Amino acid sequence: MNPSRPHEAGPDSPVTAESADGTPDLAARLLGAAQALRERLSEPIPGPDLARHSQLFANVRQALGDEHYQAAWDQGRAMPEQQAITLAAGRGHPTAGSVV
Numbered sequence: 593m594n595p596s597r598p599h600e601a602g603p604d605s606p607v608t609a610e611s612a613d614g615t616p617d618l619a620a621r622l623l624g625a626a627q628a629l630r631e632r633l634s635e636p637i638p639g640p641d642l643a644r645h646s647q648l649f650a651n652v653r654q655a656l657g658d659e660h661y662q663a664a665w666d667q668g669r670a671m672p673e674q675q676a677i678t679l680a681a682g683r684g685h686p687t688a689g690s691v692v
Contacts, residue, residue, distance in 0.1 A: 616655035617664045618679070623649060624668025625676035 630636060637645050653661040668676065 616652045617660070619648075619652045620656060620661050620664035621668035621671065622676065622680055623652065624665035625671045625673075625679075626668075627665075628669040628671075629673060629676070 656664065671679075
């Protein structure tokens with residue numbers, strides 16, 4: 593991941609989040625972690641990608657329900673950056689701390 597452009601290959605990239613082994617909990621955690629990283633770097637989601645990301649967020653939220661989505665999102669936001677990178681790369685255990 594390029595820390596200066598987290599939207600390009602970060603944990604919330606559509607390829608990563610949508611291929612989270614069909615695990616919306618994992619996708620929500622990665623989306624939360626990516627949002628926290630974007631905030632730290634002052635890098636919003638680029639305008640051309642906003643609609644695709646908005647749809648991704650909506651799909652994951654719908655799959656989990658509001659309460660579970662928010663809990664997984666919060667876990668991701670609180671996750672240390674290296675842990676999020678490891679999880680996004682598939683080396684983490686996707687069910688650790690699962691809220692589903």
